[in-house]
Amino acid sequence: KAGVTQTPRYLIKTRGQQVTLSCSPISGHRSVSWYQQTPGQGLQFLFEYFSETQRNKGNFPGRFSGRQFSNSRSEMNVSTLELGDSALYLCASSLVPRENTGELFFGEGSRLTVL
């Protein structure tokens, strides 16, 4: 069974640009979450989607957005990039979005560098 696939793995952007990251969950997983990982702030929750609906959102500005498609694939977008947006963006999927009852399966991440 294929794992969580994130594309692109690495990308470099300049301030003011926007970026779209993609995540394909494990087949059959319908819940997708996104996390930002930086040396300063650690792992921070961005948002969670299930059945194309955003179920939870972290404390990030409106420049960060996401969506989920009917095939459970998800994308996140960051507009008007800032230097501080440089980070490893991790996507995770889970089988069912029950209350804290199982593990998350993470992709390898998309490493974004903003110059």
Place this chain on the structure above:
Amino acid sequence: SQQGEEDPQALSIQEGENATMNCSYKTSINNLQWYRQNSGRGLVHLILIRSNEREKHSGRLRVTLDTSKKSSSLLITASRAADTASYFCATGDRGSTLGRLYFGRGTQLTVWP
């Protein structure tokens, strides 16, 4: 705000030794999970312990949970060089959905051959 906080921040041991990492959290939880991350890679789930469990084993891993102290520990026995990685504890608020976890800053474990 983050719930889990690991201690120590860094741990360096020789192969064959045991490694113990601790995690403290702040609010009521349904379960606590431990994840491993090799440098710059994705996180890999190691073990989950529910709030009504006190100890759990998986291979060379032993996890304990003390809900009265809001703390957990991860013990890796007979460490190997391949265990070199960052280890994170993760919790979710009671009533929250699965996908929203709070991660600590992690413990960087280095195992020397």
